[in-house]
Structures are given as structure tokens and as C-alpha cells.
Amino acid sequence: MDIVFNCPHCEQELAVDNSGAGSEIQCPSCGEKIMIPAAATPPIPESGPPGAATGSQASHTISSSAAAKVEMHLKVPVRDKPGEVLIAKPKTPLEAVARGADKKVRVRTIRHATCVEAGHDKFDEKVSEFLNEIGEANLVAVHTISYTHFDVGTQKILTDYGVLILYRG
Numbered sequence: 001m002d003i004v005f006n007c008p009h010c011e012q013e014l015a016v017d018n019s020g021a022g023s024e025i026q027c028p029s030c031g032e033k034i035m036i037p038a039a040a041t042p043p044i045p046e047s048g049p050p051g052a053a054t055g056s057q058a059s060h061t062i063s064s065s066a067a068a069k070v071e072m073h074l075k076v077p078v079r080d081k082p083g084e085v086l087i088a089k090p091k092t093p094l095e096a097v098a099r100g101a102d103k104k105v106r107v108r109t110i111r112h113a114t115c116v117e118a119g120h121d122k123f124d125e126k127v128s129e130f131l132n133e134i135g136e137a138n139l140v141a142v143h144t145i146s147y148t149h150f151d152v153g154t155q156k157i158l159t160d161y162g163v164l165i166l167y168r169g
């Protein structure tokens with residue numbers, strides 16, 4: 001199990017045997033003296049009882065010094081990473097574009113009373129018409145509303161219903 005860290009002087013990625021944690025070594029890349037950090041997470045033995053793993057690790061420590069085990073991970077271009085992240089712009093997710101993220105959220109309220117023409121109830125027809133007009137992809141939500149209004153015909157205050165359509169357009 002190796003501790004993988006970056007040299008604080010030259011950013012070279014280094015791998016040091018776990019037993020070298022906390023000791024000072026010379027960076028094989030830039031020659032500066034660096035402290036080997038402790039492993040972030042304790043090594044989990046992949047197989048076998050924990051006792052056996054600890055035993056093999058202990059013998060490992062005796063046979064090899066930490067400095068001798070320092071390796072360079074040359075294949076990883078560590079220096080390029082921060083620059084790329086800073087330059088990259090956050091992309092709008094494709095899903096959001098498809099749903100119409102570039103459009104504004106709008107509200108349309110359709111009251112039942114306004115859809116009754118010459119005694120014919122055209123509420124469903126009008127709501128369907130509007131929904132087809134905005135398109136299913138731009139539909140955000142539909143809420144039912146109830147309201148009171150003064151009915152001229154019956155001279156009474158009636159309670160009626162309608163829908164509040166939240167959409168992008």
C-alpha cells in the first residue's frame with residue numbers, strides 16, 4: 001500500500017510506501033526536502049484476516065527504508081490539471097436545454113367561467129388547446145384554482161374552478 005501525494009515544491013506526483021509516513025525524504029524530481037504525509041485513509045486489506053496483513057506490513061518496514069521506496073508517477077501530468085479546470089466553462093446540461101432553460105417561466109390562468117360560450121362549456125377544449133400550443137416539453141406544472149365571481153345571469157356569487165399553468169415560453 002503506497003501513499004500517493006504531490007511534492008509541494010514541484011508538484012511531482014510521488015508514491016511512497018505506507019511505512020514512510022511522517023518521515024522526511026528528498027524529492028527525486030526537484031531535490032527539495034519534503035515531508036511524507038500520513039495516508040488519508042487506513043489501508044484496507046483486500047483479503048485474509050487483518051492480523052495477517054499487519055504482520056506482512058511489519059516485516060516490510062524492516063526490510064526497506066522509506067526513502068528507497070519513493071517512486072515517481074511520471075505518467076500523470078499533475079501541473080496541467082489546475083489550469084484546465086479554471087479555463088473550462090460550466091456547460092449547460094443538454095437535458096436543461098431540451099426542456100427550454102433558455103426560455104422564461106410564465107404563468108397562464110384559465111378560469112372555467114371565461115370558457116363558457118353561449119351555454120357551451122369549452123373549458124377542456126381551451127385548456128387542451130393552450131397545452132398543445134406551448135408543447136409538452138415546456139410544461140412545468142398545472143395547478144387547480146378555485147375562485148368566486150359574480151354571475152350576471154343568476155345574480156349570485158358563484159364559486160368556480162380553473163387551472164394555473166406554469167410553462168416556459
Ligand SMILES: [Zn+2]
Pocket residue numbers: 007008009010011012027028029030031032
Ligand atoms: Zn519536488
